[in-house]
Amino acid sequence: MSDLFYSNISELQAGLNNKTFTAVDLMQSVIERTEAVESEVNAFISRDIEDALKQAEASDKRRLAGASLGALDGIPVGIKDIMAVKGQPLRCASKMLESFVAPYDATCIEHLKASGAVIWGRLNMDEFAMGSSTENSAFSQTANPWNLDCIPGGSSGGSAASVAAGQTIVSIGTDTGGSIRQPAALCGVVGMKPTYGLASRYGLVAFASSLDQVGPFARTVKDAAILLESLVGYDPKDSTSLNRPKENYSKALEQPLRKLKLGVPSEFFGDGVDPEVKAAVEKAIDWYRSEGHTIVEISLPHSELCVPVYYIIATAEASSNLARFDGVRYSHRSSDAGNINELFNKSRGEGFGEEVKRRIILGTYVLSSGYYDAYYLRAQKVRSLIRNDFDQAFEQVDAILTPTTPTPAFKKGEKSDDPLSMYLSDIYTISVNLAGLPALSLPVGMTQEQLPIGMQIIGKAFGEADILSVAHAFESNHEFKDLRPNLDNSKQ
Amino acid sequence: MSEKTEIDINYVAELARIELSETDKEKLSGQLKDILVYFEKLNQVDVTGIEPMAHAHKVQNIWREGDQAGPVFSQSVLNKMAPESRDNQVVVPKVVE
Amino acid sequence: MKYEVVIGLEIHVQLKTKTKMFSAAPYNYGAEPNTLTDPVVLGLPGTLPVLNYTAIEKCAELGLMLGCKIADVCKWDRKNYFYPDSPKNYQLTQNEQPLCVGGSIEIEMPGASRNIEGAHRWVELNRIHLEEDPGKLTHTAFDSLIDFNRAGVPLAEIVTEPNLYSSSEAVAFLNALRNLIIFSGISDCDMEKGQMRCDANVSLRPKGLETLGTRTEMKNLNSISNVKSAIEYEMKRQAEILDSGDKVIQETRRWDAAKNISLSLRSKEEAHDYRYFPDPDLMPVVMDKARIEVLNQMLPERPFDRQRRYQKDYDLPYTITSVLCANHQLSDFFEETLGLYNAPKAIANYLVNDLLRELASNSEQGASALSLSETKLKPQSIAELVEVVESGLISKQIAKEVFVEMFASGALPKSIIESKGLSQSNDSSEIEALCLEAIANNPKAVGQFKDGNIKAINALKGPVMKATQGKANPAILDELLQKLIESGE
Incomplete structure (x- = not known):
């Protein structure tokens, strides 16, 4: 039972149904693993062991009574510290919310609970999801399980690292500009951002409302599909959520993959890409070609404008979304405020970290009087052009293949003082958010230094089943899903 | 945009209600200037006649029908989360209008 | 120098919905502090707004009552500013595209005396848009307390063109607007309960000049008499400035009703940079043209139209119609009674004289005047009373006694007459x-x-x-x- 924590959902369900082990055994295994490696990985901001065991016990009782709720019943799911779970801390890795406890459940959490999932822990992240390295957490610095000196990526670094390190079976994160796919790539796991509007944002602490989406992290494509099925669904509490029939993504994987046209955009393979990353992704593309799929060279001509468009729209929305953290009702209040303006200025000055302040200031500036048309409005127009690029590409192809990140995981501290170069590490992922499309990152290689390499598979709107199938085909013919970081050795 | 890349950091920080130290201001001003110069890339493209894109999907007419009252919080919820409260209300320093 | 005052008004009206603009939390005035909140109302992290369709429809109805053009699309913007009563520190409002555009309202200027009808004119409106109310601050000697019950209540903001030219015109406008909204059932417009609030933009210009002078914005005008006093104070203040050769500063001023003066609100001046942008959480609502047309067909009668009808069809004098049509409940009561017994003059007399006297006498006992709905009186009571007088069963004299009794007990006239043996003796x-x-x-x-x-x-x-x-x-x-x-x- 010792490696239950590294099993996949299908194996675990089989064992639970055969009574080989119980959900409590599984949870215990995950807890023990977490305690063993957490001092190195630091994936969690907090965890409620007692609560998790109680949920597992409830799952065992259901199963015993023949009332199991399905594939996720009894499976530990780690939660990024940005989703509200009733009665649990909701800190967003910020001092601002250090003592905040959520009095309600996010809709995605309600869905998970209804699937019988064991809600497990509060996973580390960049403060308010702003960052690409999880170094912007006010609480701890998560390490990349493959190399503890490297960052795990971000902002959902804790979600990616915990899955890679066996501290949970699967986890959920959020993706505004790559915050699921980039850490998934850097930690060697599967991470997926669904089509905008597919999963409810209610209870997801907003960073950039028109870009944020919740999505799964898993060690296998099938686990990601199972988790995604539970997460998505129309929510009347989120006016941007879409009312669509539910799809059975995991079942779709059982079908043999039909011959597809796969687009490769030249703009994503230029000078900025690390040679090892480029080689691994091209090798994966070659594999698809060898399997009889048609590879089509395409162009997404406005790709290089994605970073400025993204940082204008995202920071503008964030400057307004984060105004509610003001020290009045529930967030950090400065003890040093003599009047109401000081209360605002000092509470926010003390409560927010450097990157969050930087983005709020930038977002405030681009919306301020006289600059709206030049920045925000113009960015929204260029966003239309970026969307058009994808629309045209998808007239020719079924899915698009790109590197997820320009480089593998970089060293901690390497880019901390250079925000612009940090922003550029999202260069391949953010266009997908701007266009509202689904995309996932799949492990397709390792560098010489044993750092994972991810390939991004971008789909048409609501093409989740397609891109999962494309990923599943590669995964089934390669060994990357079975690679594990060397954490145990480093301990011994 | 090029002539506008100098941010009046004091004005913007005041709008954003964030207290910054002088060192912070200096550091931020420099970083933001770099970022704004980078944003000038946007001027390369002609956007005449292009509709701004506010949402990923053109969804319309989402609302709540019926005007039926839903659940409310008990007073203790806010009392517990508020940094300071009295008589079931949130206390702040005196607001001078 | 002789000056002409030019006034524009901004009136906030709370729409009478059961629930809030963007959440299902209920609202009712006078509830215990912070008992009408939910995650959305408190602006908790992760919460999202969802439109209350009833509020949009009520605002459209108000627009139709005022002859506005209803926008094709209802859209939302964020107005960003920090204030402790604002849970999100932005207000959802309609900056770029108000729901209702243009429009006008008929007003009646004061007549030569109370008994004489004044001149009527139309006041042009600029727009009506929807927004959310903030919470309520109460100031103590040393701190301020916040109650979020009111936060998120749907508000219609009605903005006039600057085309009111005296304080009494402003008063006539507010009375007409208030009455029209009450008639439409869209709001109760009780200013004491904050259901209707008014800001006034006031400027002076030399008589005969077309261009507008520099205006000041007067805030916190929470009664119609405050509006009048504040405008008059401001006219005097600005005239003195102009006479001395100085310039009026464009600023926001707060009316202090206790001291009868206005004070500059410099603190609000420093940051009028609201950083409006389209709200990304709400989707546009395409207004259903057919539905708007149906609403337009079903609009209630406007008060001045009703008054003209009473004068023409029932030959009622101004002294009666001006009272009846200034009171929606009374006027509806009149119509209902008339449906039971067709004697408009006699019924109107009982309502305007006897009934209003009885309602007022309640206020003399220290309580506030009763409203019609609080009494036990039914249209049937008045109809029956007029009938028994006209049939000669009782005299008008006795009828007054019966009226007092039925007002007090709610009993119908015939049963009062019988139980007290009041029928006229014809022996x-x-x-x-x-x-x-x-x-x-x-x-x-x-x-x-x-x-x-x-x-x-x-x-x-x-x-x-x-x-x-x-x-x-x-x-x-x-x-x-x-x-x-x-x-x-």
Whole structure:
């Protein structure tokens, strides 16, 4: 039972149904693993062991009574510290919310609970999801399980690292500009951002409302599909959520993959890409070609404008979304405020970290009087052009293949003082958010230094089943899903 | 945009209600200037006649029908989360209008 | 120098919905602090707004009542500013595209006296848009307390063109607007409860000049008389500035009703940079043209239209219609009563005189005046009362007594008359005996009557009425006395 924590959902369900082990055994295994490696990985901001065991016990009782709720019943799911779970801390890795406890459940959490999932822990992240390295957490610095000196990526670094390190079976994160796919790539796991509007944002602490989406992290494509099925669904509490029939993504994987046209955009393979990353992704593309799929060279001509468009729209929305953290009702209040303006200025000055302040200031500036048309409005127009690029590409192809990140995981501290170069590490992922499309990152290689390499598979709107199938085909013919970081050795 | 890349950091920080130290201001001003110069890339493209894109999907007419009252919080919820409260209300320093 | 004042008003009206603009939390005035909140109302992290369709429809209805053009699409913007009563520190409002555009309202200027109808004119509106109310701050000596019950209540902001030219015109406008909104059922517009609030933009210009002078914005005008005083104070203040050769500073000023002065709000001036942008959490609503047309067909009658109808169809005088149509409940009550018994003048008289007197007398006992809905009186009560008077069952005199009784107990007139034995006595033999007795006891009055003083007969009626406890039918009594005097010659 010792490696239950590294099993996949299908194996675990089989064992639970055969009574080989119980959900409590599984949870215990995950807890023990977490305690063993957490001092190195630091994936969690907090965890409620007692609560998790109680949920597992409830799952065992259901199963015993023949009332199991399905594939996720009894499976530990780690939660990024940005989703509200009733009665649990909701800190967003910020001092601002250090003592905040959520009095309600996010809709995605309600869905998970209804699937019988064991809600497990509060996973580390960049403060308010702003960052690409999880170094912007006010609480701890998560390490990349493959190399503890490297960052795990971000902002959902804790979600990616915990899955890679066996501290949970699967986890959920959020993706505004790559915050699921980039850490998934850097930690060697599967991470997926669904089509905008597919999963409810209610209870997801907003960073950039028109870009944020919740999505799964898993060690296998099938686990990601199972988790995604539970997460998505129309929510009347989120006016941007879409009312669509539910799809059975995991079942779709059982079908043999039909011959597809796969687009490769030249703009994503230029000078900025690390040679090892480029080689691994091209090798994966070659594999698809060898399997009889048609590879089509395409162009997404406005790709290089994605970073400025993204940082204008995202920071503008964030400057307004984060105004509610003001020290009045529930967030950090400065003890040093003599009047109401000081209360605002000092509470926010003390409560927010450097990157969050930087983005709020930038977002405030681009919306301020006289600059709206030049920045925000113009960015929204260029966003239309970026969307058009994808629309045209998808007239020719079924899915698009790109590197997820320009480089593998970089060293901690390497880019901390250079925000612009940090922003550029999202260069391949953010266009997908701007266009509202689904995309996932799949492990397709390792560098010489044993750092994972991810390939991004971008789909048409609501093409989740397609891109999962494309990923599943590669995964089934390669060994990357079975690679594990060397954490145990480093301990011994 | 090029002539506008100098941010009046004091004005913007005041709008954003964030207290910054002088060192912070200096550091931020420099970083933001770099970022704004980078944003000038946007001027390369002609956007005449292009509709701004506010949402990923053109969804319309989402609302709540019926005007039926839903659940409310008990007073203790806010009392517990508020940094300071009295008589079931949130206390702040005196607001001078 | 002679100046002309130019006034524009911004009026916030709370729409009478059961729930808030963007969440299902209920609202009712006077609830215990912070008992009408939910995650959305408190602006908790992760919460999202969802539109209350009823509020949009009520605002559109208001726009139609005021002849506005209804926008094709209802869209939302964020107005960003920090204030402790604002849970998100941005207000969802309609900056770029208000739901209702243009429009106008008929107002009545004061007449030469209360009994004389004043001139009517139309005041142009600029727009009506929807937004959310913030919470409520209460200031103590050393700190401020926040109650978020009011946060998120749907507000319609009505903005006039600057085309009001005196404080009394502003008052006439507010009265007309308030009455029209109450008639439409869209809001109760109780200013004491904050259901209607007013800001005034005031500027002076030399008489005859077309261009507008520099304006100031007066805030915190929470009664119609405050609006009048504040405008007049501001006119005087600005005239003094202009007369001395100085310039008026464009600023926001707060009216202090206790001290009867306005004060500059410099603190609000420093950051008028609201950083409006389209709200990304709400989707546009395409207004259903057919539905708008149906609403337009079903609009309630506007108060001045109703007044004109009463004058024309029922021949009621201004003194009556101006009272009836200034009170929506009273006017509806009138219509209902009229449906039961067709005697407009008599019914209107009971309502405007007797009923309003009884309602007011309640306020003399220290309480606030009762509203019609708080009484036990039903349209059926008044209809029956008019009927029994017209059929001669009781006299008008007795009717007043019956009215007081039915106001107090809610009983119907006929049952009051029966239980108290108030029906007019028509027993002629008994009355004849009493009349003869009266004639015998008052030779002087009889003499005067014979000499042509018709009024002298009243001295004879008095004792008969007294003896019958008022139940003698006055008309019959008149006739009988005359006959007896004449036959006694």
